[in-house]
Amino acid sequence: MSLLIGIDVGGTNTDSVLLDPTKSKESNRGVLAWNKSNTTSDVSNGIESAIKSLFEQVPNVKKEEILAVTIGTTHFINAVIEKDKARLDKVAVLRLCGPYSRTTPPFADFPSGLKSILNGYIGFLDGGHYVHGDEVQPINEAEVLEHCQKIKELRLKSVVLVGQFSPMVNDHEDEVEKIIAKALPDISIVKSYEISGLGFLERENAAILNAAILRFAKKVIISFNAAVQRIGLTCPVLLTQNDGTILSSHIARRIPISTFSSGATNSMRGASFLCAGEDELKDTSVIVVDVGGTTTDVGILLHTGFPRQAASHSLVGGVRMNFSMPHVESIGLGGGSIVRISNEEVSVGPDSVGNEILKRSIICGGDTVTATDVTIAFNGSIYDDVKIGNFNLVDKTFDHSIMENFTKEVTHKLEKVIDRMRTSPDPLPVLLVGGGSFIVPNALEGASKVLRPPFYNVANAIGAAMSKISGSVHTIKLLPPDSMSKEDFLEKCIEEARSQAIQRGALKSSITVVELSHDPVPYVPNTYEFHVKVVGDVDFSKLQKAFNFDDATKSTIVESGGEVLKDVTEAAEDFSIENIDINQYKPTVNDKREWIINEIDLEFLRIGTYILGCGGGGTPYPSFLDIRHLVRQGEILKVIDIKDIKNYIKDEGSIIPVGFAGSPTVAIEQLKSEELVHAARSLSKFIGKTPELVYPLEIGGGNGFTAFEIAATSRLNIPVVDCDLMGRAYPTLWQTTANACLENFKYSPAVISNGNGNTMIISETASSVILEKVVRVSLTELGTHVGKVSSPMTEAQIIAGTVHKSISLAWRIGKAVALAKQELDIENLPSRIIDSVGGPQVGKYLFTGKIIDVSRKLYKGHVYGEVVIEEDSPSKRQMVIPFKNENIYCSIRQDKNDSGEIVCSVPDLITVNEVDTGEAVGTPDYKYGLMVFVLGISPSDKWTSTQKALDIGGTKAFGFNDVEYKPVGKYVEPVSVIDEYHLS
Known part of the structure; x- marks a missing residue:
C-alpha cells in the first residue's frame, strides 16, 4: 500500500488521519484511522503520540508504506498574533530604494507592541528599479558593507532585503544577498521578491514577519521531523500552505509565512475531498x-x-x-x-x-x-x-x-x-x-x-494529507511592439510555473492552471502585470526525491521537541481609532482659525479621500502613512478656510496646487521621495515668488494628502487651504474647476519632478490639454510617477475656480464611516455616508450586489473598463459601470440583453464601497465576488452651472456623447470643520 498521514495542529486540538488515496472513492474515503487529541505544549511529543495512535488502530500497516506526513500548524501565525518575544526575533531591514520611500520607514504601520519586538535596524541604500526596468541607482558595495558592520554590532540574526520593483527585476536583491552572505555568513537573509508581489510596504511587511519567525520555525519544523523519525518513519515531512498546497520542510523553514492561515484552507480542502463524486x-x-x-x-x-x-x-x-x-x-x-x-x-x-x-x-x-x-x-x-x-x-x-x-x-x-x-x-x-x-x-x-460528510470532525487533517503542489509566477513585463505578444509571454509564464511545480514534485499530467491574468499597467506603454498559478497532484513516485530531508535537518535532529515558551510583550500601542469615542471627538481649531491636523483627522481623511476618488486617484494609504509619520515626529500641519486666505498672503499669486501624476500601479511600489518639494522650490525660483499657501490638485484618492507633503514644518512650512480643483478625482489634469470656471486659465508654468534628480519646468503651454499631453509623454521616461506643481493662483482665482471645503467634506465622510463601524451599524453605512455629504437631497443610494465581471484595457495611458455588479435578489438585476480610471456612469439592467437605464453619470460622484467596511473600492481593486454598494453624490455646482463645465467634467469628456446628464440631487456646500469647531 501507499499511504499518507495528515496532521492539523491547532491551538486546542491536534487532529490526525491515516489515509489510502487509492481508495478515495470507497465509502470510507480511504480513511483507515483517525484521531483527535488535545494539543500539547511539546508539539513534537503531541505529533508523535497522534501518529502512534493511528498505527495502533491499524497494526497491520507497515511504516515503509507511508509516503509522506503532511502537517498544518497555527504555531507560526500565533507567534505573531500573540506577540511572543520568545518566538520572534529582531530584524534588520535594508531597503534598496535610492531616494524613495525614506519618509515612510519600515514598520510604519506595525502596532507598537510588535514593532518594539521586531525593529532591530533600518537602512536605506542605493539601488532599486523603475517600472520600465531602469536602475534608480546602482548598488554601492561599500555602503552595503557599512550596514553589515552595524548589523553585526547589534548581533542581529535576520535581515530583510526590499528592492523597489524587485518582483519585476530582482538582481539588486540577489546582488546584495551575496555581499551580505560573505560579510555575515551566519545571518539569515530574506529577499522580499521571494515572499510576495507588487506593493512595496505590504511585501516588506510580509518579509519582516517571515524573517522574525525563521529561528522559531526552524526549531518547530525540526521537531516535526524528529517526531516522525523517532517513530521509525523515513518518509518526508511536508507542511501545508494557506492556498491548499504543500511545501517541503526545507522550503517551509525558509518561508514559514506561507503556512499562515493554512488551517481554514485544510478544512476546505478536506471537505472537498470527502464529498468528491457528489x-x-x-x-x-x-x-x-x-x-x-x-x-x-x-x-x-x-x-x-x-x-x-x-x-x-x-x-x-x-x-x-x-x-x-x-x-x-x-x-x-x-x-x-x-x-x-x-x-x-x-x-x-x-x-x-x-x-x-x-x-x-x-x-x-x-x-x-x-x-x-x-x-x-x-x-x-x-x-x-x-x-x-x-x-x-x-x-x-x-x-x-x-x-x-x-x-x-x-x-x-x-x-x-x-x-x-x-x-x-x-x-x-x-x-x-x-x-x-x-x-x-x-x-x-x-x-x-x-x-x-463522513469524518467531518477531522476534515482539516484529511485536507492536509491530500494537499497538492503549486507553482506560480507574478511579474511585470515591458513588451515592445517588435517583441513577443502578451499572449506568448503569458504562455511562457505558464510554462515557468509548470516547471516549478514539477520540480517540487507535481505529477506533470495533472497540472492545471487555476489563476491567470495579464492586466495593463496604466501610463506605461506596452507593459502588463502577469499573474499565473498552477497546481497538480503529488507524483508519489518522485515524492521521496523531491522532498527528502536536507543535510541541515538531518544533522540537527533532536530527541524531543522542547516546550514552547511565551514571553508576551505589553508595550503600549500607538493611537488607534478604536480607542477613542468618535461621537465625542472634536478636532483642534485654534484661535487663529487654524485646524491642526492630528492622527484621528488623518484616519478620517484616509477613508474620505478614497471615497471621493470615485474609483480613481489611487489608494491614499501610502500617503496616509507618510503624513502620519510626520505628525508622530512632531510636525505641525495647518488647514485654513478660504475666507481667511488674506491673512496669510503678502504676494498675489502665491497659492500653489500640488499633486502626483502617474500610474496607481507604480504608486504602490515606488513610494515617495521629495518630488513635490523639489518641484515647488524649482517653480519658486522660476517665477521669483515664494509659495505662501498650498492646496491639493484633487481631493480624491492619494492626491488628497499631497498638500500636507510640502506644508509640514520641516518642508515649506505653509498652511493648506481647505479646497481643491476637482472635488473628487478625474483622470486628466485639464478636468478641473479652474479650467471650467476661469477665463483663459492656464496651468503653466508648471514643474514636474521624479525625486531622483530629474526636474522639468514647463514654462508655457497654449492650454491645459497640451500641458496634460506633455506631462503624459514625459511620465514614461521619468518612471511613470512624478510630483507636479502648477502655476500659482491669486485669492480671487481660488474663490472663483476651486471647490471649497473639500478637505472638510472628506473628513466628514471618513468620520461617518468610522463611527458606523464603531457603533456596529454596518448595515446603515450607505445612509450614514449620504448624511455626511448633506443628506438625501445631495446623495442617493443606488445599488448593492456582488461584482460578477470586470474587464479592462489600456488606451492612451488610461485604464478603461467595465464592472458588472449583480443584485442579491430573485430579479438578478445588474448594475454596469464603465470606468476610465474613475467611474463614468452607472446603469441598471434587468438582464444581459437589456440596454439598461442610466441612473447616475459624471460629473456626479459615483462611489463603490465595500459592504462590510464602507470603505472605497478603487477600480484597480474591482474583483469577482466582492460585495459592494454604490452611491451617487452631487458634485460642486461649479461642475453643473455651465455647458463648458459639463463638457469638461461630464460624459462627453470620456467619449460618451449620447449620455444625457441627469443629476442625482442638488449640491449643498459642506460645513467647514473650521467654522464648526472654532473655539468650541
Whole structure:
C-alpha cells in the first residue's frame, strides 16, 4: 500500500488521519484511522503520540508504506498574533530604494507592541528599479558593507532585503544577498521578491514577519521531523500552505509565512475531498462551514477545488500584507457557545466555554448551558457520534420552544454569513465540517443542499494529507511592439510555473492552471502585470526525491521537541481609532482659525479621500502613512478656510496646487521621495515668488494628502487651504474647476519632478490639454510617477475656480464611516455616508450586489473598463459601470440583453464601497465576488452651472456623447470643520 498521514495542529486540538488515496472513492474515503487529541505544549511529543495512535488502530500497516506526513500548524501565525518575544526575533531591514520611500520607514504601520519586538535596524541604500526596468541607482558595495558592520554590532540574526520593483527585476536583491552572505555568513537573509508581489510596504511587511519567525520555525519544523523519525518513519515531512498546497520542510523553514492561515484552507480542502463524486458539487463553487468549539469559519471553495482568496490585502497581528490569504469569515458560534435563556428568548454566543467544555457544559456535569447541550438534548440520535459527556444529564432538560428558538438563532447567524460569502444570488451547496458542526441544522437559506460528510470532525487533517503542489509566477513585463505578444509571454509564464511545480514534485499530467491574468499597467506603454498559478497532484513516485530531508535537518535532529515558551510583550500601542469615542471627538481649531491636523483627522481623511476618488486617484494609504509619520515626529500641519486666505498672503499669486501624476500601479511600489518639494522650490525660483499657501490638485484618492507633503514644518512650512480643483478625482489634469470656471486659465508654468534628480519646468503651454499631453509623454521616461506643481493662483482665482471645503467634506465622510463601524451599524453605512455629504437631497443610494465581471484595457495611458455588479435578489438585476480610471456612469439592467437605464453619470460622484467596511473600492481593486454598494453624490455646482463645465467634467469628456446628464440631487456646500469647531 501507499499511504499518507495528515496532521492539523491547532491551538486546542491536534487532529490526525491515516489515509489510502487509492481508495478515495470507497465509502470510507480511504480513511483507515483517525484521531483527535488535545494539543500539547511539546508539539513534537503531541505529533508523535497522534501518529502512534493511528498505527495502533491499524497494526497491520507497515511504516515503509507511508509516503509522506503532511502537517498544518497555527504555531507560526500565533507567534505573531500573540506577540511572543520568545518566538520572534529582531530584524534588520535594508531597503534598496535610492531616494524613495525614506519618509515612510519600515514598520510604519506595525502596532507598537510588535514593532518594539521586531525593529532591530533600518537602512536605506542605493539601488532599486523603475517600472520600465531602469536602475534608480546602482548598488554601492561599500555602503552595503557599512550596514553589515552595524548589523553585526547589534548581533542581529535576520535581515530583510526590499528592492523597489524587485518582483519585476530582482538582481539588486540577489546582488546584495551575496555581499551580505560573505560579510555575515551566519545571518539569515530574506529577499522580499521571494515572499510576495507588487506593493512595496505590504511585501516588506510580509518579509519582516517571515524573517522574525525563521529561528522559531526552524526549531518547530525540526521537531516535526524528529517526531516522525523517532517513530521509525523515513518518509518526508511536508507542511501545508494557506492556498491548499504543500511545501517541503526545507522550503517551509525558509518561508514559514506561507503556512499562515493554512488551517481554514485544510478544512476546505478536506471537505472537498470527502464529498468528491457528489453530483451537486461538480463544476460549482461550494461554501464550507467549519464549526469548532468557539468560532465558525466560512469560506468559498471554488470549482478548481481551492479556496477563494481575499480580495486585496490581509491583516495578521495588525500588520497589512499583500500575502495571499483565503477569504474566510469568522463568527462567534461553536459547540462550546454559551446559550442564555430568558422567557423562552434564546441567545447563542459569541462567548464560549472553549476547551473547558468537558468541565463546564451541562452534559459533562457543569453548570453552563452550551450549544452542545441544547443540540444533543433534542437530537439524542447524534450522541453516539459526538461522544461527549452523559446524555442523561440533558435529556428532557429544555422545553421544545427553547429548541425552536435556539435553532432559529443558530440558523440566522449562519445564513447571514453564508449570504455575505456567496458570489451570486444562486444557492450553493454547503459542506459542514469541524467537531462542532453537529449543532448546524440540515437546511439553510442560501444553501442548495447541506452536506455533512463522513469524518467531518477531522476534515482539516484529511485536507492536509491530500494537499497538492503549486507553482506560480507574478511579474511585470515591458513588451515592445517588435517583441513577443502578451499572449506568448503569458504562455511562457505558464510554462515557468509548470516547471516549478514539477520540480517540487507535481505529477506533470495533472497540472492545471487555476489563476491567470495579464492586466495593463496604466501610463506605461506596452507593459502588463502577469499573474499565473498552477497546481497538480503529488507524483508519489518522485515524492521521496523531491522532498527528502536536507543535510541541515538531518544533522540537527533532536530527541524531543522542547516546550514552547511565551514571553508576551505589553508595550503600549500607538493611537488607534478604536480607542477613542468618535461621537465625542472634536478636532483642534485654534484661535487663529487654524485646524491642526492630528492622527484621528488623518484616519478620517484616509477613508474620505478614497471615497471621493470615485474609483480613481489611487489608494491614499501610502500617503496616509507618510503624513502620519510626520505628525508622530512632531510636525505641525495647518488647514485654513478660504475666507481667511488674506491673512496669510503678502504676494498675489502665491497659492500653489500640488499633486502626483502617474500610474496607481507604480504608486504602490515606488513610494515617495521629495518630488513635490523639489518641484515647488524649482517653480519658486522660476517665477521669483515664494509659495505662501498650498492646496491639493484633487481631493480624491492619494492626491488628497499631497498638500500636507510640502506644508509640514520641516518642508515649506505653509498652511493648506481647505479646497481643491476637482472635488473628487478625474483622470486628466485639464478636468478641473479652474479650467471650467476661469477665463483663459492656464496651468503653466508648471514643474514636474521624479525625486531622483530629474526636474522639468514647463514654462508655457497654449492650454491645459497640451500641458496634460506633455506631462503624459514625459511620465514614461521619468518612471511613470512624478510630483507636479502648477502655476500659482491669486485669492480671487481660488474663490472663483476651486471647490471649497473639500478637505472638510472628506473628513466628514471618513468620520461617518468610522463611527458606523464603531457603533456596529454596518448595515446603515450607505445612509450614514449620504448624511455626511448633506443628506438625501445631495446623495442617493443606488445599488448593492456582488461584482460578477470586470474587464479592462489600456488606451492612451488610461485604464478603461467595465464592472458588472449583480443584485442579491430573485430579479438578478445588474448594475454596469464603465470606468476610465474613475467611474463614468452607472446603469441598471434587468438582464444581459437589456440596454439598461442610466441612473447616475459624471460629473456626479459615483462611489463603490465595500459592504462590510464602507470603505472605497478603487477600480484597480474591482474583483469577482466582492460585495459592494454604490452611491451617487452631487458634485460642486461649479461642475453643473455651465455647458463648458459639463463638457469638461461630464460624459462627453470620456467619449460618451449620447449620455444625457441627469443629476442625482442638488449640491449643498459642506460645513467647514473650521467654522464648526472654532473655539468650541
